[in-house]
Amino acid sequence: KQEVTQIPAALSVPEGENLVLNCSFTDSAIYNLQWFRQDPGKGLTSLLLIQSSQREQTSGRLNASLDKSSGRSTLYIAASQPGDSATYLCAARMNRDDKIIFGKGTRLHILP
């Protein structure tokens, strides 16, 4: 059974710093991995989708990497801003499954 884990559960960093959020999964037979942002009490905003055949995806200041063999993905945020404060979720989709399996998220706080 696929388990998705995100460490740390919470992170505070000063504005302007680059940071990395970690996601690990137990079953490497994933089809793709998606990173989301969730603001308090709000829905999920898709940030990046990495297919299993890809190593990384970039969107603006965000870069997500995927290493299937080690069961890891990272989300790199460059030059962090207070507006980046949110919970970041990663979710893995298994081969032949409709559903995506979520981690519990990392709650990020950027200090002005």
Add this chain to the structure above:
Amino acid sequence: EPEVTQTPSHQVTQMGQEVILRCVPISNHLYFYWYRQILGQKVEFLVSFYNNEISEKSEIFDDQFSVERPDGSNFTLKIRSTKLEDSAMYFCASSEGLQGYEQYFGPGTRLTVT
């Protein structure tokens, strides 16, 4: 930009009552999903729907739950007899295709069962 919409944003109901949560997926999408998030916990998959039938469901999606696409635009989740533990945020999502496609999520409906 097209987006998934959900109504209502917040629903309060008494235990044992039926509720219907509504979603309007993105118009050219073919796959529809419901997920839920109990406060402080992970987002969990409930059900996926394609071509007017359920294609996958989780163990959470028992007989008290049902889904329907009553017309060309709406996608609904019905809970027949709500329990206290059904209190959660319910998210609808849609995607253009199955594997390889992003799932786009709505803003959620917060269901409170008293």
